[in-house]
Amino acid sequence: MGHDDTILLIADLLIILAAGLGAGVICRRVGGSLMIGYMLAGTLIGEGGIGLLGHESDALEHVATFGALLLLFSVGIEFSLDELRRLGRTFFVGGTTQMVLSAVPVAAVSMAFGMEWRAALLVALAAALSSTVLVFRGLGELGQLEAPAGRRAVGILLFQDVALVPLILLTPLLSGRGEAPSAEAFGTLAGKTAIFLASFVVVKWLLGRWAIQLLAELRSTELVCLFAIVMLGGACLTAEQLGLPPAMGALAAGVAFSGSRLSTQIDSILLPFRETFAAVFFVTLGALLHPAVFLDEPVLMTLGLVGMILVKWAAGAIALRLVGLNWQSSAGMGLGLAQLGEFSFLLLLEGMEGGVISEQNYDRTLFIALGTLIATPLLLRYGTKFLRSDEQRRPAIELASNGDDGDRVLIVGAGPIGRDVAAYLETSGWMVSMIDLSPVNLHAFAQHGFETTIGDATERETLHRAGIDRMRLAIVCLPNDEITTRVTTAIRQANPKCAVVARVRYLLNIATARKSGAAEVICEEAEAARAILGSVRRVVGQG
Structure with a gap:
């Protein structure tokens, strides 16, 4: 990059950041979405507006892409491997349904308007993708990431991000610039994908066993930040070298850190970088919009935009219904999926450069795609109002029927936490049994008529003396995470129908407790962080 190119890049970045700053201030004042503000600011300063970003810059595109990768890295941090396994049905059934139901109508309409079949299929595949970055960011702003509807x-x-892998091979065929990929090529790519994902399972294990502990002991936020950036860059570069999307590398790197002691810290440390690069990404995205396309054909563009939103909304709603949401919540959250994705532009650009899609059709589709993206925060905010209250919370634990034995609960650990839980459940009509190693801790409970058992809850004989076979629920309130895991395993082996709620001290051990059979895990680190953040927000808000 020469001196002049460097000056142009710096000037473009300053213009974009200044536009994003101005849009952000206005949005905060009026209570609007930052993402809409960023994209509208981009439209204003772009070639279709006042033309401050009228020239193309590869370096600027790379900066914007890095912003998207940072956001995808944050998406990965939010999802542990165990949670991804639990989302298996949503992942495959919901993802496939949404893509097929989006692509088929778009392909049919495109061919009805005279598009050649390859062009129609390319546009349809682009329409099948939605924006992980935009929806994830919007759900975070609305506090719906942890809700069942948001998780689904x-x-x-x-699933759509993973589906990019076979589309990479199809792109040369659909764009008319290559032969159809062979079965061997698909098999090779599938093998590369499997090896890449398996390698990150090993990386996650190594992080948990060695790297995370070392970084925690060093107590250096600078080293944590550098390590996270190196991991992110290395994962994206490895994916690129294997012929896979860098987005898959960013997601894999995030998942590798998920559930660790440092996941929250890493996300917080990278927050300023992520927000800055995200502003560049969204402003640059908005700069692609040409309002003149709408002015030339207002009726056609309006119908195209509304039609695309309706098709994507219906496809998303049906997919969400198939994975367990009721129709009301499915329709509401379906609005949040009613947009084209960032990677749709790659497919459309391939089509235009290959001569399959005319420049006019490219501009039309691009306008519709960007229109759906700009509308997404509003649609998402409106759609979440239709979510049923029981689907805005984490799903309740399902308790097995206990016949005529009543509601029985076993509490392991008679300390302050166990005492308070026992008191609540006893007044709620549950028959409470207690296990503890110390007879002193159990004495007060025995005096009040509780069933008590002195012994080691990791031993099956102790559990049977406490009546584990009659229990619907067990609550493990021990201060040692390793013992908590062993007790949970013993309970599930003794009575597989008994649901277990486990207490752990560290975020690092949540996944282990769940793997041992806990239906719900309460983490002291996480709860303390939420309490402190709540106090800080109240103090800052008063200021």
Whole structure:
């Protein structure tokens, strides 16, 4: 890059950041979405507006792409491997349904308007993709990431990101610039994908066993930040070298850190970088919009935009219904999936450069795609109002029927936490049994008529003396995470129908407790962080 190119890049970045800053201030004042503000600011300063970004810059595109990769890295941090396994049905059934139901109508309409079949299929595949970055960011702003509807929506989006892999091979065929990929080529790519994903399972294990502990002991935020950036860059570069999308590398790197002691810290450390690069990404995305396309054909563009949103909404709603949401919540969250994705532009650009799609059709489709993206925050905010209250919370634990034995619960650990839980459940009509190693801790409970058992809850004999076979629920309130895991395993082996709620001290051990059979895990680190953040927000808000 020469001196003049460097000056141009710096000037473009300053213009974009200044436009994003101005849009952000206005949005905060009026209570609007930052993402809409960024994209509208991009439209204003882009070639279709006042032309401050009228020239193309590869370096600027790379900066914007890095912003998208940072956002995808944050998406990965939010999802542990165990959670991805639980989302298996959502991932495959919901993802496939949403893509097929989006692509088929778009292909049919495109061919009805005179597009050649390859061009129609390319546009349809582009329409099948939604925006993981935009929806994830919007759900975060609305506090819906942890809700069942939000988790299912992100599961569908993650499937689409993985579906980019076979589309990479199809692109040369559909764009008319290559032969159809052979079965061997698909097999090779599938093998590369499997090896890449398997390698990150090993990387995650190594991080948990060695790297995370070392970084925690060093107590250096600078080293944590550098390590996370190196991991992200290395994963994206490895994916690129294997012929896979860098987005898959960013997601894999995030998942590798998920559930660790440092996952929250890494996300917080990278927050300023992520937000800055995200502003560049969204402003640059908005700069692609040419309002003149709408002015030339207002009726056609309006119908195309509304039609695309309706098709994507219906496809998303049906997909979400198939993975367990009720129709009301499915329709609401389906609005959040009613947009084209960032990677749709790659397919459309391939089509235009290959001569399959005319420049006019490219501009039309691009306008519709960007229109759906700009509308997404509004649609998502409106759609979440239709979510049923029981689907905005984490799903309740399903308790097995206990016949005529009543509601029985076993509490392991008679300390302060166990005492309070026992008191609540006893007044709620549950028959409470207690296990503890210390007879002193159990004495007060025995005096009040509780069933108590002195002994080691990791031993099956102790559990049977406490009546584990009659229990619907067990709550493990021990201060040692390793013992908690062993007790949970013993309970599930003794009575597989008994649901277990486990207490752990560290985020690092949540996945281990769940793997041992806990239906719900309460983490002291996470709860303390939420309490402290709540206090800080109240103090700052008063200021």
